[in-house]
Amino acid sequence: MSGNIRFAIHGGGYIAKIHAAAIAATDGATLAAVAGRSGSASELATLANVPWLDGEEGLVAAAGRGEFDVAVLCTPNTMHAPVGLRLLDAGVHLLIEKPMTTSYADAKSLADRARANALHAATAHMWRVDQEATWLRDQVAAGAIGAVYRSRGCGVHTGWGPSGWFTEAKLAGGGAVTDMGIHAIDTLRFVLGEPKALAVSARTARRFISGDVEDTASIRIDWEGGTWSEVEAGWWQPYADGPESSLRLYGEGGTATLFPTAVVQGAETDKEQTLPGPLVTKADHCDPSIYAAQIAHMVAVINGAPSLLDECGPAAVAIMEAAYRSAASGKTEAVPS
Incomplete structure (x- = not known):
């Protein structure tokens, strides 16, 4: 064009x-x-x-x-x-x-x-165009920490949360899971190499707000191949394991983290080695440079480049929907595909 x-x-x-x-x-x-x-x-x-x-x-x-x-x-x-x-x-x-x-x-x-x-x-799963997330994805794909067998993602606001339509189910469709958990879910999928989700178990609660959606959630995702991820989502929480969309991966040959970003090979051995990721200064929330990178990616895609953002939306929503079904039923729920 x-x-x-x-x-x-x-x-x-x-x-x-x-x-x-x-x-x-x-x-x-x-x-x-x-x-x-x-x-x-x-x-x-x-x-x-x-x-x-x-x-x-x-x-x-x-x-x-x-x-x-x-x-x-x-x-x-x-x-x-x-x-x-x-x-x-x-x-x-x-x-x-x-x-x-x-x-x-x-x-x-x-x-x-x-x-x-x-x-x-x-x-707009913008972490897919983030330099640190991309570096970590490439390290995992290259086998830097061996086969990843479990992982954790954090989508939590500490001491604050959104207001307005975000807290109304008829407009938002959900609460902290749709707002914050969805980011952690998709970032895990991206860094792990787009694994297929099989089943989800979840618990949700409303502890801090007066709306009709959840402000607290814990989600477990079972992936094809026997691995799993745990996701925490929340607003107004007193504590978070890390910043928005931070991850921790556990591999057979080491560990890795996103925000702060690093790979640790041979952890807890005499051959332990830390590979630091790129150091990128970001705002705490909605960093402008990531959103500009996302727009630049859309420009490139419309001009013929492959898209990182077309297939991720339905896959993340399928997991989100299964999480809400699980929270309501108290059972593990299958992920549609």
């Missing part, structure tokens, strides 16, 4: 502003419009000096007129699927804030429609 890739943002909240700044910072990308019914969306359009589109109808109409190439969906989670399907049928690519959808059936529908229309339905 010749010329800049034109992005339109649906929504005007905190994450929409992060994406707008990332688009402005990325060569080959331009912000063409902002859509939404809220005052924040029109304010963002004014701030960015781009047209404001009147909600979903305005966005879909502009897509049909060929006014942009990619829609960035920053709306409440339960809106992603219906709007996304309409936009794919109008001929534009998608970059969807996580989780891709609130059900595996909806995620699969979006992915299938995108393939049928020769378009991309990417999910």
Whole structure:
């Protein structure tokens, strides 16, 4: 595709502003419009000096007129699927804030429609374009710690949590698992080499907030091949094992961590050796450089490069959905595929 890739943002909240700044910072990308019914969306359009589109109808109409190439969906989670399907049928690519959808059936529908229309339905699992996560993935793939037999992921906010629609089930579809746990789930899949999830067991609770979603969760994922991962998700927690999407991997020949990032070979032996990962300074939350890298990746993908973000959305949602089923049933639940 010749010329800049034109992005339109649906929504005007905190994450929409992060994406707008990332688009402005990325060569080959331009912000063409902002859509939404809220005052924040029109304010963002004014701030960015781009047209404001009147909600979903305005966005879909502009897509049909060929006014942009990619829609960035920053709306409440339960809106992603219906709007996304309409936009794919109008001929534009998608970059969807996580989780891709609130059900595996909806995620699969979006992915299938995108393939049928020769378009991309990417999910904003931005750690897939992070330098440290990519380094660790490559180390694991090269066998730096041997076969990984178990792992842990952390998706926890300590001392704070989101408000507004994030705490309303009818809009968010869930709580800390859909907001934070989904990041840890996908980052584990990425670093471990995209293993197939077979089953999930989970417990959830609401301890710190007054909404109707969970703020605390523990999830165990059983992968094909007999390995497993444990994920902690939470808001307003008094403690976390590490920063957002931090990981710990246990291999037959060593251990590895993400944030801080390192590989330790021959741990607890006289041959112990530490390989430090790249040192990248990041903000504690929503680091601008990662979001700019994600937009740059989308530009490259639309110009023909392979996508890191197309297939991950449905797989993460399948695990998330199984976790909620397990928390409700008290049983281990199979992961759909």
